[in-house]
Amino acid sequence: MSMEEDIGAMQQQMQFLMFQRQNFEMQNDEYKTTKSRLADIKGDIFKIEGPLLIPVSKTDAEKELDEKLENNAIKIKALKKQEEQIKEKVNEMVSEYKGKQ
Numbered sequence: 001m002s003m004e005e006d007i008g009a010m011q012q013q014m015q016f017l018m019f020q021r022q023n024f025e026m027q028n029d030e031y032k033t034t035k036s037r038l039a040d041i042k043g044d045i046f047k048i049e050g051p052l053l054i055p056v057s058k059t060d061a062e063k064e065l066d067e068k069l070e071n072n073a074i075k076i077k078a079l080k081k082q083e084e085q086i087k088e089k090v091n092e093m094v095s096e097y098k099g100k101q
Contacts, residue, residue, distance in 0.1 A: 003097050007090055014086045021079040024072045031072070035065045 038045070038061055045061050046053040055065075 007093050010086050010090045014083055017079050017083050019075055024076050026073045028069055031065050038099050
């Protein structure tokens with residue numbers, strides 16, 4: 001594989017990681033919105049489990065959302081770190097490539 005191909009492959013990998021991170025960030029936005037709306041609900045609360053609506057307590061629903069937010073935050077942090085590592089490697093390769101020309 002040539003250096004140009006290596007750089008292109010790494011850039012594609014970085015774009016994929018960015019896409020994944022953005023998806024997790026959008027999920028977190030949805031979870032935060034749901035959690036804020038949950039505070040205003042006075043009646044029964046249900047969650048979707050496959051094709052079923054399952055009743056849950058407000059506390060359990062909030063706990064589940066908090067866990068999802070926390071898990072996504074960990075994933076987002078890991079993806080950002082991977083993005084930075086790849087970005088640094090691409091920059092090194094580009095500098096090396098330019099030095100050879």
